[in-house]
Amino acid sequence: MIVPPRPLGTDATIGILGGGQLGRMLALAAARLGFKCHVLCPDPQSCAFDVVRRVTEADYTDKDALDRFANDVDVVTYEFENVPAETATFLSARRPVLPDPAILATTQDRLVEKSFVTSLGIATAPFAAVDDRAGLDAALAAIGRPAVLKTRRFGYDGKGQVIVRAGDDPGAAWNAIGRQPAILEAFVPFSREISVVAARGRDGGVVVFDIGENEHRDHILAVTRVPAAISPALAEAARAIAGRIAGALGYVGVLAVEMFVVEEGGGRVLVNEIAPRVHNSGHWTQDGCSISQFEQHIRAVAGWPLVAPLRHGRVEMHNLIGHDVAAYRDWLTVPGASVHLYGKPVVRPGRKMGHVNRVFHD
Amino acid sequence: MIVPPRPLGTDATIGILGGGQLGRMLALAAARLGFKCHVLCPDPQSCAFDVVRRVTEADYTDKDALDRFANDVDVVTYEFENVPAETATFLSARRPVLPDPAILATTQDRLVEKSFVTSLGIATAPFAAVDDRAGLDAALAAIGRPAVLKTRRFGYDGKGQVIVRAGDDPGAAWNAIGRQPAILEAFVPFSREISVVAARGRDGGVVVFDIGENEHRDHILAVTRVPAAISPALAEAARAIAGRIAGALGYVGVLAVEMFVVEEGGGRVLVNEIAPRVHNSGHWTQDGCSISQFEQHIRAVAGWPLVAPLRHGRVEMHNLIGHDVAAYRDWLTVPGASVHLYGKPVVRPGRKMGHVNRVFHD
Structure with missing residues (x-):
């Protein structure tokens, strides 16, 4: 390179x-x-x-x-x-x-990604490779039910995955994901999903934004709330995990690490997914901080210094999805709300059309 | 129209x-x-x-x-x-x-502008028209010294104006501004200059940003500090003045009204100048508020609703002028600072190359 x-x-x-x-x-x-x-x-x-x-x-x-x-x-x-x-x-x-595209070989494949994360001593949900129909039975025996069967590649927003519950026919699940190389993950009883958006500069320095908590609807991110309602110790652990992942990847730019918070044993986080790019769950930084995830990414790839963000208050990011984008009109006059529309010419169900960042001084 | x-x-x-x-x-x-x-x-x-x-x-x-x-x-x-x-x-x-260009006939000419403002019952510094060399003598007799002789049209950043002090030769001043239609204004002993940035929608609704206080160097705006260090009563009076001017002009969009604060008689404001556009003294709103002067202007001309801004803290805007733009590197890592560069290909002395907005939570 x-x-x-x-x-x-x-x-x-x-x-x-x-x-x-x-x-x-x-x-x-x-x-x-x-x-x-x-x-x-x-x-x-x-x-x-x-x-x-x-x-x-x-x-x-x-x-x-x-x-x-x-x-x-x-x-x-x-x-x-x-x-x-x-x-x-x-x-x-x-x-x-930048970031080095070699990294994509790790993050484009759920199995390689999860194996990479666990190789760093960072916890994920239990998982097993599924190469064929017989492999799914073996994986289910090892992981238990309920479990989530996911294609190894090209999954996003809930596409390419299916839950296998007690009594479900594994063959139907295998067909549902198109009979392709997959990963079976234990369905962990998480209390919340959080996102850690981190930037790493060319000099190896890492700056992490405050942690957001995600709410999904129909497998698509609907709301991110910042800060996440987790303990300072757990937040610190989550930030450190994102930093270690960015460092181990030799990453330059912004990445987002989605994690599950499980309450068992006093609370801990499991890494779910790495997004090697700016991420929807970091949009709140545009209006909630003195620097956005987008500028932090541009600074990193430009070789410019990163900076620790100053957060202006509690923040909520609401996605405007599909025809719900019409709600932008109501948001325009909400105190502290900033409306973002993407200028997409065609509205389609499930399509991300815009978002709103709302800052609260409370 | x-x-x-x-x-x-x-x-x-x-x-x-x-x-x-x-x-x-x-x-x-x-x-x-x-x-x-x-x-x-x-x-x-x-x-x-x-x-x-x-x-x-x-x-x-x-x-x-x-x-x-x-x-x-x-x-x-x-x-x-x-x-x-x-x-x-x-x-x-x-x-x-939008705004209706007919308004420019008022604001492009200092004499027409000042006459318009006083016709609304709003105070300005004492002024008199100067049409020729003899008129300057008459104006000086009426206004007194020191006074400021300004061309009626095309002045900005201190260009086209000269101070006439006791003992100065009026003829030299007349020559300095190019012997053209002018206005003589009393040199008022102001304690500070403030800017009131206001937006008026197509429906006549007015939203005013918090008032900034300007510091000039070499007749060019150097720093705007928000909020201005003036009493709540004076701030309210200044906001009302900007709203009345916008309304009387039938203005749609953002305008800035520069005012002098004079301490005599318990403090009052004098209108100095109307800028019928977004203004350098409103740049702080980009990072200091939930909505910027630029978005407020776009909303107004689009016929979209305006919204009252949520200000995130105390704000300083620092202009990056001419070769001082190189200071952007130092600003990149200042906590709470947001750097804006304009992408101008050539640096010239006095040219506005960028600015920095710094927010303080204190």
């Missing part, structure tokens, strides 16, 4: 792979710092295109387009974790790509 | 005249709300061009370019108060232009 020799100058251009709302908000954060951005995305209606001067509408494997893109930018980053390996390899030979 | 019949939809495009940092920050605020922006500016290096997809690089009087621009946008606003009258007239026949 090409490592940039020094911090980017303020005249630099940052290349962003992916034109969704995360790419859009990364570009908006970069603009505050004076950087130019160039977004590459195959979707002509990419909402990130609207906030930058230079765009490339091309497939991620279009070598000519990638070459032009690389020549126009000083550093490349990405908004999503499923960057094709050949894209990453092609770009990495031409420009620094 | 064409008045838009209803609030803009989230798919609307906002046209912005002027591509400097104010246009840039208006576009960034509009993007948060999902709007697209189209910036028109003659300068090919306009820093606002970098944060929007659609730009028109053309002179403000290029009718073909203005026509294409108008056809592409749903509403037009502007970042500067010297929009040529013919530009405003041309665009107003095609699209709603």
Whole structure:
């Protein structure tokens, strides 16, 4: 990988792979710092295109387009974790790509990811590999029920997973996830799900945002509340875990670690998932802190110093999903609420259309 | 003028005249709300061009370019108060232009502006018109010395003005400002200069931000501190004045009213100047409040509701002027500080290159 020799100058251009709302908000954060951005995305209606001067509408494997893109930018980053390996390899030979796409081999596969986390001595829910139908029976015998069967790759927002309860037919579950390499995880009796959003700079320094607590509806994040209602000791343990993961990955940029809080034995956290990117559960930082997750990420990939955020109060982030986006009108006049809309031209059920950050001084 | 019949939809495009940092920050605020922006500016290096997809690089009087621009946008606003009258007239026949450019006839001329303010029963420093060299002598006799001789039009950041003290040659002052229509103002012994940034919606509702206190260096704003160190009664009077001015102008959008605080007689305020646009002294709202002056302006011109801001603490805004912009590096790691750089390609003495908003929870 090409490592940039020094911090980017303020005249630099940052290349962003992916034109969704995360790419859009990364570009908006970069603009505050004076950087130019160039977004590459195959979707002509990419909402990130609207906030930058230079765009490339091309497939991620279009070598000519990638070459032009690389020549126009000083550093490349990405908004999503499923960057094709050949894209990453092609770009990495031409420009620094941060975070290092080699990390994606770990986080794109739930089994590799969980194995990596446990190799650090960090707890997860008990899990077992499931390579075939017989393997599922063996895994169920080892893990017990209820358990969650998940595809190893390309799962998000509850897609590619199914719960196997007592009495359920394992064959139906195996069919439901498409009979592909999977992982079976124990269904842990967690009291809450928390997100730890951490930034790691090129110098190895780590800054962790205050911990948020997530509420999902229909497997999609609905609300994040900050701070999470957990003990200071547990919060400190969770922050340390995120820092250790970022360090062990040699990560540069922002990542989010989703964890379950289990109350047994006085309370502890289990790592559920690593998102190697800015994350929906960190959107509250835009209005709740002196620095957002997006700016922290841009600073990291630019080689600029990170800074500890000053949090302005208690914060709630409410997602605006699908046709519920119409609720933005009511939010506009709520005291302390900041409305964010992504400019997506088409509303679809389950589609993330915007969010609201509400700060409370109490 | 064409008045838009209803609030803009989230798919609307906002046209912005002027591509400097104010246009840039208006576009960034509009993007948060999902709007697209189209910036028109003659300068090919306009820093606002970098944060929007659609730009028109053309002179403000290029009718073909203005026509294409108008056809592409749903509403037009502007970042500067010297929009040529013919530009405003041309665009107003095609699209709603907000705030109504007719207001500029009042604020582009210091004499008309001061006369307007006093006609509302609002105090200013004593002033007199100066049409020629003899008129200056008459004005000095009426106003006394020291006094400030200012051109009626096109003055900003201390340009086009000169102080006439006891013993100074009036002829030299008259020459210094280029022997053009002017206004002579009494040099009032003010204790501080404050800025009242107010937004007025299409429905006539007014929302005023907390009042900032300005510190200038070399006639350029250097620091704004919020809240201003004035009594609650004086602050309330100042807010009311800004609201009355906005209402009397039929203003839609954000304006800033600069006022002098004089301590005589228990303290009162004198209106110094009206800026019919978002203003440098309102930049602190970006990080100091739940809503910025830029978003409040965009909401107003879009016909969206305004909202009372929640201020997160004491705030200082520090301008980064000319080569002092290099100080941004030190600010990056100051707790509670948010750095804004404008992406201007060339540094010039006196040029506004960026600013820093610092929030204190104390």
